Amino acid sequence: MSLSESPSTDLAYQRAILSSVSRTFALTIPLLPTKIEKVVGNTYLLCRIVDTIEDAEDLSPEIKQKLSQLFLDAVLEKLPIESFVEPCLKALEHYGNLDELDLIAHTPTVLRILHTCSKDDQAAVSRCISIMSDGMSYFHGKQTQAGLKDLREFEKYCYVVAGVVGELLTTIFSNHSAAFAKSMKGHDELAIAFGQALQMTNILKDSPQDHARGVSWKPAGISQKALLKISYQKLQNSLSYILLIPKTELGMRRFCFLAFGLAVMTLSKIAQRNEFSNQGEVKLSRKTVMAFYTFTKFAVKSDVLMQTFFNLFSKSLKTEI
Structure with missing residues (x-):
């Protein structure tokens, strides 16, 4: 070798x-x-x-x-x-x-x-990449300025590029933690929502950049307000997913909560603007990211603290709703 x-x-x-x-x-x-x-x-x-x-x-x-x-x-x-x-x-x-x-x-x-x-891990990864690759191939020809044709197609897109990653994480975590596997049994829909919430955040954040190159991944005819409402619901399910992770698995909790929290704060910034022309306007500063990174060390040990964070930082999303 x-x-x-x-x-x-x-x-x-x-x-x-x-x-x-x-x-x-x-x-x-x-x-x-x-x-x-x-x-x-x-x-x-x-x-x-x-x-x-x-x-x-x-x-x-x-x-x-x-x-x-x-x-x-x-x-x-x-x-x-x-x-x-x-x-x-x-x-x-x-x-x-x-x-x-x-x-x-x-x-x-x-x-x-x-x-x-x-x-087992290889099989889970192969399944994820197969669904993602086939799914993206389906959507290669659907890149238009007008966006995806409806909410159903939008949900499908978010599944093949990110919801399937939520499923993968659940499988991988379950392969390595019997306590996690037991806790997550019967909650597959929450795993999908976790991935989809992160993807919806990216779609909204990147929309000006996509628009500049003649593409939109938003569903046609659906307002930003409506998309934020859907995202908020996905975030609620995402938090439910994280709270199901046993406290004996703090690494898994922190991994999920950090990605989740950054999405919540990004969507909150988007909700406070009727429109924005550059993703830099809603991008979190490095200082904010690192402060939240430090906060997660303590927050993942407390369900109440994580719920309180979400309630506080999703206020602007709820106002939109």
Whole structure:
């Protein structure tokens, strides 16, 4: 085994590139227990590759669908990894994010790490990536200025790009914690809502940027006020999900609550504006993010404290409703 293929070197790359492609998840994922951190971090990078194909503005829907299928076949070991990496990098030769291009070039590294995870975890990741990749392929041809055709299609989009991640997290956490598995039995809908709430936040936050490139992921004819109402309901279910996580699993609680809290505060800023022309207007400052990061150390030990935070910071969302 060469040095480039050693498990420790691969994991070092995974942690380093995670910091480069996601400020938020670089904060949240290391909060998880080590074995879970590895597989969740790995899954995030696989999802980021799918997202990179999605985000490439100069690629046609047909090319995006082809690359998505090649990637899925590589993940499922139906094709050699090079069958995806080489055509993908060629198609993205004018893509501006060098960190994401580096991640695609290191797809073999990411998949080597996946194959060191348990068979149960690998199966869960494969299911997630399959649903996400197929789902995004379905939506590649639906990118329009007008938005998705209705709320049903909006919910479907939010499921295939994020709700399925909520399901994945529940499966991974359950594989490593019997107490978590017992607590979550019968609450699958809450796991989906957790993922969807985070995605709805991103859609609303990124809407000016999407609009500038002639795309909208909002449902056509639905107001921001109505979308905030739906998001608030998803956030309520998300908090219910977090409160079900046993207090013996503080890492899992903190991972979920940190992502949840940042979404709540972002949506609160959006709700206080009738409109905004740049995502910078509603982006949380690093100071705010780090202050909340510190707060989560204590908050996750108290259901009352987490509920109080939500009640306080969702006031503007409730006012909208």
